[in-house]
Amino acid sequence: MADISIRQQHSLSHQGAKAAAQEVAEQMARDFDMALQWDGNVLLFQRSGVSGALTLLEREALLEIRLGFLMKAFAAKIEEKVAAKMERVFAAA
Template sequence: MADIRITQAHKLPHKKAKAAAQKVADQMANEYEMASEWDGDVLHFKRSGVSGRLTVGEQEAHLEISLGFLLKAFASTIEEKVSAKMKKVFGAKA
């Protein structure tokens, strides 16, 4: 069960929305040593203590993150940062 769930509306064409998600995945891989892999429109990501998926839809992106025991205490802080990043990346004013 996910500890963090965020849905972000967007107005990007589907291809650009997936490209934006990939850009974030690349940054996460560099900063946090996080591996990611696409399965259709779903980007699965994982590293020690964190796993999740980002589903890119036509008008919204839906993120689910599961945190390991040691990171659960930081869930609200992580959610704030990730939510702000999603707003920036997907540029929605919903």
């Protein structure tokens, strides 16, 4: 079960949505030192204490993040920052 779940509507093409997802993921990788890997339309990410997936659907992006015990204290701040970034990049249609 995800500790953070964010759904972001978009009207981007598949390529546009994938580019937006990559932008969100690269920001997360920089901010949280994560490893990234695409598996079809799902971008998997992981580091010690944090893992999850960004799934691209036709008109929606779904981000699910699982936090380790120590990271749960920062859940609200992480969710706020990532949700704002997703809104910015996926709204850029």
